Amino acid sequence: MTIAQTEGDATYTLDPFLVSAAQGYTATSTISGTGLNTPLINLPMSINVITSDFLDDSTIGDFEQAMDDQIGRLRLALSELGVADNTMLWFCSDNGPARQGSPRHVGSPGHLSGYKLSIQEGGIRVPGLLVWPDQIKQPITVSDPCVTSDYFPTILSSLEMDLPVDRIYDGINLWPLIQGQSRERTKPIGFLNREATEAVWVGARYKLISTPEGDQLFDIIKDPAEKADLSAGLPSITRTMKYELNQWKAGVLAELNSIQ
Numbered sequence: 001m002t003i004a005q006t007e008g009d010a011t012y013t014l015d016p017f018l019v020s021a022a023q024g025y026t027a028t029s030t031i032s033g034t035g036l037n038t039p040l041i042n043l044p045m046s047i048n049v050i051t052s053d054f055l056d057d058s059t060i061g062d063f064e065q066a067m068d069d070q071i072g073r074l075r076l077a078l079s080e081l082g083v084a085d086n087t088m089l090w091f092c093s094d095n096g097p098a099r100q101g102s103p104r105h106v107g108s109p110g111h112l113s114g115y116k117l118s119i120q121e122g123g124i125r126v127p128g129l130l131v132w133p134d135q136i137k138q139p140i141t142v143s144d145p146c147v148t149s150d151y152f153p154t155i156l157s158s159l160e161m162d163l164p165v166d167r168i169y170d171g172i173n174l175w176p177l178i179q180g181q182s183r184e185r186t187k188p189i190g191f192l193n194r195e196a197t198e199a200v201w202v203g204a205r206y207k208l209i210s211t212p213e214g215d216q217l218f219d220i221i222k223d224p225a226e227k228a229d230l231s232a233g234l235p236s237i238t239r240t241m242k243y244e245l246n247q248w249k250a251g252v253l254a255e256l257n258s259i260q
Contacts, residue, residue, distance in 0.1 A: 085133040088158070090151060093126040113226045119193045119200045119209060121224055130178070142177045144185045145202050145220075150174050168251065188241070190248045201245035206230075208241040215242060 078084040097107030099115040114120025128146060130136065135158070149171030156163055157173040170190065176182035184204035191200040201208040202220070209216045209226075217231040217238045231238045 087132070088155065089131040090129070091131075092128040092148065095124065096122045096126060111225050117193070119191055119198050119211075120226055121207075121220065124191055124200070125224075136178070140178060140180075142174070144177060144204050145189055146174060146177075146185070147171060147189045149189075170248075188244065190245065190252070192249065192252065196249065196253060199245055199249055201241050201248070203241070206234075206237055206241065208238065208245060210242065210245060217241070 075084065075089075078087050095116045096109050096112070096118075097115055099117075109115060109122030112120065112122035112125060114122035116123055118124075125145075147170070149169070150173070151171065153163055153169060153171050153173040154175060157175050163169060170187075172185060172187050177185065188201050188203040191202070192198070193200075197212055199210045201210075205219060205221050207218045207220045207226075208231075209218070215231050215238060216226075216229045217234055218226045218228070219230060220226070
């Protein structure tokens with residue numbers, strides 16, 4: 001059980017996961033960490049109280065322990081059900097660390113530029129893991145950018161199910177990359193930030209950043225720290241990526257406006 005306490009008397013109780021198993025049934029479940037936006041105090045029985053106060057003795061270890069406990073419970077339950085080896089487990093963070101000097105700062109982007117809430121690699125590039133013992137026998141590294149929007153097409157492909165044709169998908173099936181059948185992702189990844197005034201279009205090699213101040217193009221393979229703007233030297237690539245980004249952005253905003 002996780003108890004999340006906000007300011008005032010509002011309290012929310014959430015079961016961190018639900019496991020369902022039956023013959024011929026596919027179940028999905030998510031364990032979401034509240035993150036390091038607020039400190040965590042570990043209490044007995046893996047119950048975490050999350051408050052709005054920033055306590056001096058709260059550490060990243062508190063959060064890691066809480067997540068480790070809940071993931072351990074899930075993996076133990078899967079093992080007891082006899083389905084651990086044939087269950088896909090995906091792990092990732094939602095963003096990079098908070099900015100230096102922030103009371104929430106608990107990490108470093110290393111050699112990358114930017115922090116949480118930025119569209120630089122330090123804000124949007126995070127580690128990701130997939131564990132599926134029945135299908136992935138040896139460790140594999142996919143260096144191309146991937147995104148959580150890829151989960152759905154990848155999972156349906158693993159189940160030999162076709163994607164519904166009544167919608168547009170941002171993600172791709174990652175199995176060709178995982179199995180070495182493809183060397184790079186076939187569709188760029190888009191990001192919108194600050195009410196869509198900032199936008200990003202990330203391909204296998206190049207990344208376009210578009211803001212009110214202008215456009216920048218980076219080779220994120222050679223220059224993951226985004227130090228050298230290539231937009232002036234590679235105008236054709238910049239124009240093509242900007243066109244694709246504008247098309248994607250218009251579609252996303254139109255869909256958002258249609259449901260508001």
